[in-house]
Amino acid sequence: MIETPDLPTRRFSPFASLLILFGLMVVLGSIAQIAIVYPLVKFLTGADFAAGAADFIAHPQDYPHSWLATMLMQAITSVFSFILTAYLFWYLTEKRNIVFVEKGSTDPLIWAMIVVLVIGYIPLNSLIFEWNQLLPLPQWMVDSEKQLETLTKFLTQFPSFGHFMLGLLVIGLIPALGEELLFRATLQRLFERWWGSPHVAVWLSAAIFSAYHVQFMGFFPRMILGALFGYLYVWTRNLWVPIFAHFVNNGFVVVMIYLRHRQITELDVESNEAMPLPYALVSAALTIGVLRLIYQRSQGVIPQS
Incomplete structure:
Protein backbone atom coordinates (compact mmCIF):
# COMPACT_ATOMS: atom_id res chain seq x y z
CA MET A 1 0.00 0.00 0.00
CA ILE A 2 1.34 3.41 -1.01
CA GLU A 3 1.07 6.26 1.46
CA THR A 4 0.80 9.84 0.27
CA PRO A 5 2.28 12.43 2.60
CA ASP A 6 -0.25 14.93 3.89
CA LEU A 7 0.54 18.59 3.64
CA PRO A 8 1.92 19.75 6.97
CA THR A 9 -0.21 22.24 8.86
CA ARG A 10 2.89 24.11 10.02
CA ARG A 11 6.64 24.00 9.76
CA PHE A 12 9.19 25.19 12.26
CA SER A 13 12.50 26.82 11.48
CA PRO A 14 15.51 24.49 11.03
CA PHE A 15 16.92 25.43 14.41
CA ALA A 16 13.58 24.99 16.19
CA SER A 17 13.00 21.63 14.48
CA LEU A 18 16.39 20.30 15.53
CA LEU A 19 15.84 21.61 19.05
CA ILE A 20 12.49 19.81 19.24
CA LEU A 21 13.93 16.60 17.80
CA PHE A 22 16.95 16.33 20.08
CA GLY A 23 14.92 17.63 23.02
CA LEU A 24 12.49 14.76 22.52
CA MET A 25 15.40 12.31 22.40
CA VAL A 26 16.73 13.59 25.71
CA VAL A 27 13.33 13.72 27.43
CA LEU A 28 12.08 10.34 26.22
CA GLY A 29 15.47 8.72 26.82
CA SER A 30 15.52 10.10 30.36
CA ILE A 31 11.98 8.87 31.02
CA ALA A 32 12.96 5.41 29.79
CA GLN A 33 16.06 5.34 32.00
CA ILE A 34 14.45 6.64 35.19
CA ALA A 35 11.02 5.01 34.96
CA ILE A 36 11.91 1.65 33.38
CA VAL A 37 15.63 0.87 33.00
CA TYR A 38 16.88 1.75 36.49
CA PRO A 39 14.15 -0.23 38.32
CA LEU A 40 14.49 -3.14 35.88
CA VAL A 41 18.28 -3.39 36.28
CA LYS A 42 17.90 -3.14 40.06
CA PHE A 43 15.29 -5.91 40.06
CA LEU A 44 17.29 -8.28 37.82
CA THR A 45 20.84 -7.69 39.02
CA GLY A 46 20.64 -5.90 42.35
CA ALA A 47 22.84 -3.13 40.93
CA ASP A 48 22.01 0.50 41.59
CA PHE A 49 22.41 1.57 37.98
CA ALA A 50 21.56 5.19 38.76
CA ALA A 51 24.53 5.43 41.13
CA GLY A 52 26.99 2.94 39.64
CA ALA A 53 26.38 2.78 35.89
CA ALA A 54 30.08 3.05 35.04
CA ASP A 55 31.01 -0.03 37.06
CA PHE A 56 28.06 -2.01 35.70
CA ILE A 57 28.99 -1.20 32.09
CA ALA A 58 32.71 -1.86 32.68
CA HIS A 59 32.17 -5.16 34.57
CA PRO A 60 28.74 -6.54 33.65
CA GLN A 61 29.91 -10.12 34.26
CA ASP A 62 30.16 -9.34 37.99
CA TYR A 63 26.37 -9.01 38.31
CA PRO A 64 23.72 -11.75 38.14
CA HIS A 65 21.37 -11.74 35.13
CA SER A 66 23.35 -8.82 33.71
CA TRP A 67 23.20 -10.12 30.13
CA LEU A 68 19.40 -10.10 30.09
CA ALA A 69 19.29 -6.77 31.94
CA THR A 70 21.65 -5.14 29.46
CA MET A 71 19.75 -6.49 26.46
CA LEU A 72 16.45 -5.21 27.82
CA MET A 73 18.10 -1.88 28.61
CA GLN A 74 19.31 -1.60 25.00
CA ALA A 75 15.88 -2.47 23.61
CA ILE A 76 13.96 -0.06 25.83
CA THR A 77 16.39 2.79 25.16
CA SER A 78 16.17 2.25 21.39
CA VAL A 79 12.37 2.20 21.42
CA PHE A 80 12.10 5.43 23.40
CA SER A 81 15.06 7.37 21.98
CA PHE A 82 14.55 6.44 18.32
CA ILE A 83 11.12 5.04 17.49
CA LEU A 84 8.94 7.08 19.87
CA THR A 85 11.04 10.20 19.29
CA ALA A 86 10.58 9.99 15.50
CA TYR A 87 6.83 9.36 15.68
CA LEU A 88 6.22 12.06 18.28
CA PHE A 89 8.34 14.56 16.34
CA TRP A 90 6.33 14.10 13.15
CA TYR A 91 3.06 14.28 15.07
CA LEU A 92 4.01 17.51 16.85
CA THR A 93 5.70 19.33 13.97
CA GLU A 94 3.97 17.99 10.84
CA LYS A 95 0.65 16.77 12.21
CA ARG A 96 0.96 13.48 10.34
CA ASN A 97 2.42 10.01 10.62
CA ILE A 98 5.75 8.95 9.14
CA VAL A 99 5.41 7.91 5.51
CA PHE A 100 7.11 4.58 4.82
CA VAL A 101 6.37 4.20 1.08
CA GLU A 102 6.11 7.30 -1.09
CA LYS A 103 5.97 5.89 -4.60
CA GLY A 104 5.22 2.68 -6.49
CA SER A 105 6.27 -0.72 -5.24
Missing part, protein backbone atom coordinates in the same frame (compact mmCIF):
# COMPACT_ATOMS: atom_id res chain seq x y z
CA THR A 106 9.99 -1.40 -5.10
CA ASP A 107 11.47 -3.74 -7.72
CA PRO A 108 11.66 -7.19 -6.04
CA LEU A 109 15.16 -7.69 -7.39
CA ILE A 110 16.37 -4.74 -5.32
CA TRP A 111 15.79 -6.66 -2.08
CA ALA A 112 18.12 -9.42 -3.24
CA MET A 113 20.66 -6.84 -4.43
CA ILE A 114 20.69 -5.28 -0.96
CA VAL A 115 21.81 -8.55 0.60
CA VAL A 116 24.65 -8.77 -1.92
CA LEU A 117 25.51 -5.09 -1.38
CA VAL A 118 25.67 -5.20 2.41
CA ILE A 119 27.61 -8.47 2.67
CA GLY A 120 29.81 -7.66 -0.32
CA TYR A 121 30.78 -4.32 1.24
CA ILE A 122 32.30 -6.00 4.33
CA PRO A 123 35.88 -6.49 2.99
CA LEU A 124 36.06 -2.86 1.86
CA ASN A 125 34.58 -1.76 5.17
CA SER A 126 37.31 -3.66 7.06
CA LEU A 127 39.99 -1.76 5.14
CA ILE A 128 38.37 1.60 5.92
CA PHE A 129 38.00 0.57 9.56
CA GLU A 130 41.70 -0.32 9.82
CA TRP A 131 42.61 3.05 8.30
CA ASN A 132 40.28 4.83 10.75
CA GLN A 133 42.03 3.13 13.67
CA LEU A 134 45.37 4.62 12.59
CA LEU A 135 44.09 8.17 13.02
CA PRO A 136 45.35 9.91 16.19
CA LEU A 137 42.57 10.20 18.76
CA PRO A 138 42.42 11.65 22.28
CA GLN A 139 43.00 9.07 25.00
CA TRP A 140 39.47 9.46 26.38
CA MET A 141 38.07 8.39 23.01
CA VAL A 142 40.32 5.33 22.95
CA ASP A 143 39.34 4.38 26.52
CA SER A 144 35.65 4.84 25.76
CA GLU A 145 36.00 2.70 22.66
CA LYS A 146 37.65 -0.13 24.60
CA GLN A 147 34.91 0.00 27.23
CA LEU A 148 32.20 -0.24 24.58
CA GLU A 149 34.08 -3.07 22.86
CA THR A 150 34.14 -5.02 26.13
CA LEU A 151 30.40 -4.51 26.57
CA THR A 152 29.71 -5.54 22.96
CA LYS A 153 31.68 -8.77 23.35
CA PHE A 154 29.76 -9.49 26.55
CA LEU A 155 26.42 -8.97 24.80
CA THR A 156 27.35 -11.19 21.86
CA GLN A 157 27.95 -14.25 24.01
CA PHE A 158 25.04 -16.50 23.07
CA PRO A 159 25.06 -19.65 25.22
CA SER A 160 21.74 -20.85 23.79
CA PHE A 161 19.56 -20.44 20.71
CA GLY A 162 17.13 -18.37 22.80
CA HIS A 163 19.92 -15.93 23.68
CA PHE A 164 20.83 -15.73 19.99
CA MET A 165 17.24 -14.93 18.95
CA LEU A 166 16.94 -12.21 21.59
CA GLY A 167 20.28 -10.80 20.42
CA LEU A 168 19.08 -10.82 16.81
CA LEU A 169 16.00 -8.85 17.88
CA VAL A 170 17.77 -6.33 20.13
CA ILE A 171 21.02 -5.88 18.18
CA GLY A 172 19.66 -6.52 14.69
CA LEU A 173 16.02 -5.57 14.23
CA ILE A 174 15.16 -2.88 16.79
CA PRO A 175 18.15 -0.59 15.97
CA ALA A 176 17.54 -1.07 12.24
CA LEU A 177 13.95 0.11 12.60
CA GLY A 178 14.59 2.82 15.17
CA GLU A 179 17.74 4.37 13.69
CA GLU A 180 16.29 4.50 10.17
CA LEU A 181 13.13 6.14 11.48
CA LEU A 182 15.19 8.79 13.24
CA PHE A 183 18.20 9.38 11.00
CA ARG A 184 16.74 8.71 7.54
CA ALA A 185 12.98 9.28 7.74
CA THR A 186 13.31 12.25 10.06
CA LEU A 187 16.73 13.92 10.11
CA GLN A 188 17.67 13.26 6.49
CA ARG A 189 14.25 14.39 5.26
CA LEU A 190 14.56 17.62 7.25
CA PHE A 191 18.05 18.33 5.87
CA GLU A 192 16.86 17.63 2.34
CA ARG A 193 13.99 20.06 2.74
CA TRP A 194 16.18 22.82 4.18
CA TRP A 195 19.15 22.57 1.80
CA GLY A 196 17.36 21.24 -1.25
CA SER A 197 20.18 18.77 -1.89
CA PRO A 198 19.76 15.05 -1.22
CA HIS A 199 23.55 14.64 -1.19
CA VAL A 200 24.05 17.15 1.62
CA ALA A 201 21.17 15.56 3.51
CA VAL A 202 22.55 12.04 3.10
CA TRP A 203 26.09 12.79 4.23
CA LEU A 204 25.19 15.18 7.04
CA SER A 205 22.68 12.77 8.57
CA ALA A 206 25.17 9.92 8.07
CA ALA A 207 27.84 11.89 9.96
CA ILE A 208 25.43 12.54 12.84
CA PHE A 209 24.35 8.89 12.73
CA SER A 210 27.97 7.78 13.13
CA ALA A 211 28.83 10.37 15.79
CA TYR A 212 25.80 9.33 17.86
CA HIS A 213 27.34 5.88 18.39
CA VAL A 214 30.35 7.53 20.13
CA GLN A 215 32.73 5.00 18.55
CA PHE A 216 35.22 7.25 16.81
CA MET A 217 37.67 4.47 15.89
CA GLY A 218 34.95 3.33 13.50
CA PHE A 219 33.51 6.75 12.68
CA PHE A 220 34.24 6.82 8.93
CA PRO A 221 33.16 3.27 8.01
CA ARG A 222 29.94 3.76 9.98
CA MET A 223 29.35 7.13 8.28
CA ILE A 224 29.82 5.57 4.83
CA LEU A 225 27.43 2.77 5.78
CA GLY A 226 24.92 5.40 6.92
CA ALA A 227 25.34 7.16 3.57
CA LEU A 228 24.63 3.89 1.74
CA PHE A 229 21.38 3.57 3.71
CA GLY A 230 20.63 7.20 2.96
CA TYR A 231 21.02 6.83 -0.80
CA LEU A 232 18.88 3.69 -0.78
CA TYR A 233 16.17 5.80 0.84
CA VAL A 234 16.60 8.68 -1.63
CA TRP A 235 16.47 6.41 -4.67
CA THR A 236 13.58 4.16 -3.64
CA ARG A 237 11.59 6.48 -1.36
CA ASN A 238 10.70 3.34 0.52
CA LEU A 239 11.84 3.44 4.15
CA TRP A 240 11.61 -0.35 4.40
CA VAL A 241 14.57 -0.60 2.00
CA PRO A 242 17.19 1.04 4.30
CA ILE A 243 15.57 -0.67 7.30
CA PHE A 244 16.08 -4.02 5.56
CA ALA A 245 19.67 -3.11 4.59
CA HIS A 246 20.42 -2.02 8.15
CA PHE A 247 18.97 -5.26 9.53
CA VAL A 248 20.98 -7.37 7.08
CA ASN A 249 24.15 -5.56 8.21
CA ASN A 250 23.47 -5.97 11.94
CA GLY A 251 21.92 -9.41 11.63
CA PHE A 252 24.77 -10.82 9.56
CA VAL A 253 27.24 -9.87 12.29
CA VAL A 254 25.09 -11.46 15.00
CA VAL A 255 24.62 -14.66 12.97
CA MET A 256 28.34 -14.99 12.17
CA ILE A 257 29.32 -14.45 15.82
CA TYR A 258 26.83 -17.13 16.88
CA LEU A 259 28.10 -19.58 14.24
CA ARG A 260 31.71 -18.94 15.24
CA HIS A 261 30.96 -19.56 18.91
CA ARG A 262 29.28 -22.80 17.83
CA GLN A 263 32.47 -23.63 15.84
CA ILE A 264 30.47 -23.84 12.62
CA THR A 265 32.65 -21.21 10.92
CA GLU A 266 36.10 -19.77 11.55
CA LEU A 267 35.29 -16.34 10.12
CA ASP A 268 35.81 -13.72 12.83
CA VAL A 269 33.68 -10.67 12.04
CA GLU A 270 34.82 -9.06 15.32
CA SER A 271 38.43 -8.90 14.18
CA ASN A 272 39.89 -5.40 13.77
CA GLU A 273 42.28 -6.55 11.06
CA ALA A 274 41.53 -5.61 7.46
CA MET A 275 40.93 -8.31 4.90
CA PRO A 276 43.61 -8.68 2.18
CA LEU A 277 43.76 -5.84 -0.34
CA PRO A 278 42.57 -7.95 -3.32
CA TYR A 279 39.42 -8.81 -1.36
CA ALA A 280 38.85 -5.12 -0.61
CA LEU A 281 39.31 -4.16 -4.28
CA VAL A 282 36.82 -6.80 -5.41
CA SER A 283 34.48 -5.59 -2.65
CA ALA A 284 34.78 -1.99 -3.88
CA ALA A 285 33.99 -2.99 -7.47
CA LEU A 286 31.06 -5.12 -6.32
CA THR A 287 29.71 -2.33 -4.09
CA ILE A 288 29.85 0.26 -6.88
CA GLY A 289 28.33 -2.15 -9.41
CA VAL A 290 25.44 -3.21 -7.19
CA LEU A 291 24.73 0.38 -6.16
CA ARG A 292 24.54 1.34 -9.84
CA LEU A 293 22.11 -1.49 -10.53
CA ILE A 294 19.95 -0.55 -7.54
CA TYR A 295 19.85 3.07 -8.72
CA GLN A 296 18.85 2.04 -12.24
CA ARG A 297 16.20 -0.35 -11.03
CA SER A 298 14.76 2.16 -8.59
CA GLN A 299 14.47 4.72 -11.39
CA GLY A 300 12.71 2.25 -13.63
CA VAL A 301 15.73 1.71 -15.89
CA ILE A 302 16.25 -1.98 -16.67
CA PRO A 303 19.92 -2.52 -17.61
CA GLN A 304 20.47 -4.38 -20.87
CA SER A 305 22.50 -7.57 -20.60
